[in-house]
Amino acid sequence: MSVCRLLLFCLAGLIVHEFRAESAVPAHEAERDNPGPAAESSITFSSVHVDGPYIAMTFDDGPSATLTPKLLDLLAAHHIKATFFVIGENVAEHPEIVARAAREGHEIGNHSWSHPNLAKMSEEGVRSQLRRTDDAIKSATGVRPTLLRPPYGSITAREKRWIHDEFGYQIILWDVDPNDWKRPGPAVVRTRILKETRPGSIVLSHDIHPGTIEAMPSTFDALEAKGFKFVTVSELIRTAVAQPPHASPRTGGSIPTAITASPSPPPSPASSPGS
Numbered sequence: 001m002s003v004c005r006l007l008l009f010c011l012a013g014l015i016v017h018e019f020r021a022e023s024a025v026p027a028h029e030a031e032r033d034n035p036g037p038a039a040e041s042s043i044t045f046s047s048v049h050v051d052g053p054y055i056a057m058t059f060d061d062g063p064s065a066t067l068t069p070k071l072l073d074l075l076a077a078h079h080i081k082a083t084f085f086v087i088g089e090n091v092a093e094h095p096e097i098v099a100r101a102a103r104e105g106h107e108i109g110n111h112s113w114s115h116p117n118l119a120k121m122s123e124e125g126v127r128s129q130l131r132r133t134d135d136a137i138k139s140a141t142g143v144r145p146t147l148l149r150p151p152y153g154s155i156t157a158r159e160k161r162w163i164h165d166e167f168g169y170q171i172i173l174w175d176v177d178p179n180d181w182k183r184p185g186p187a188v189v190r191t192r193i194l195k196e197t198r199p200g201s202i203v204l205s206h207d208i209h210p211g212t213i214e215a216m217p218s219t220f221d222a223l224e225a226k227g228f229k230f231v232t233v234s235e236l237i238r239t240a241v242a243q244p245p246h247a248s249p250r251t252g253g254s255i256p257t258a259i260t261a262s263p264s265p266p267p268s269p270a271s272s273p274g275s
């Protein structure tokens with residue numbers, strides 16, 4: 001379509017970073033022309049309005065040397081594509097695991113270098129956290145990420161704007177949180193995910209906790225039995241963008257929890273020894 005092509009042309013001209021098909025989301029362009037509340041919502045997603053049973057499983061804080069490969073085996077067995085929000089330090093330590101995940105069709109997103117609270121950091125500090133991780137992911141996979149999940153979901157509105165402009169990232173939160181970092185046991189993790197997940201959900205979990213990995217086989221079985229189909233976060237967003245304008249008021253709009261400079265972010269999954 002000519003409109004799409006025009007948008008792509010504009011985007012290519014505006015973004016100085018390496019252009020990739022995955023980042024060619026028309027929503028980006030809308031923000032540049034019309035910054036404001038609508039722009040904010042098209043940068044940030046906690047769930048997505050979709051016209052089908054699509055969900056995105058996301059796994060944070062890895063890669064773990066032992067658990068992430070197990071999870072990758074499980075995902076492969078179920079033919080599920082997931083999204084990993086990785087910590088740069090861990091990528092540097094286990095680039096081969098991140099490379100495998102990317103090779104097997106999973107999406108890799110930036111989750112900072114060392115899991116700080118970005119809302120409490122200087123611009124230069126945040127830039128360093130994101131740039132180093134971006135570089136580590138590019139080095140491991142050959143591709144730069146297009147998504148950022150801020151640790152604790154904590155990020156200021158101002159940070160979102162300049163990070164989006166400078167890195168081209170969309171900011172990904174979640175609408176389903178089993179609190180698996182508290183290690184409640186596999187059955188509880190599964191029950192919480194099954195109870196809260198609906199079409200368009202972005203499910204938060206962590207591939208650094210054994211109980212989370214233990215919960216996944218039966219969780220995947222049960223979600224599949226309910227008819228859910230698993231896509232990466234970028235695929236989920238692309239599905240939403242394809243909706244007619246009147247059908248996507250919820251796109252990025254239903255922000256669940258700590259999105260803007262949360263004064264009391266939840267405890268850090270990465271602050272526990274984990275992996």
Ligand SMILES: [Zn+2]
Pocket residue numbers: 060061111115151152269270
């Ligand atoms: Zn995290």
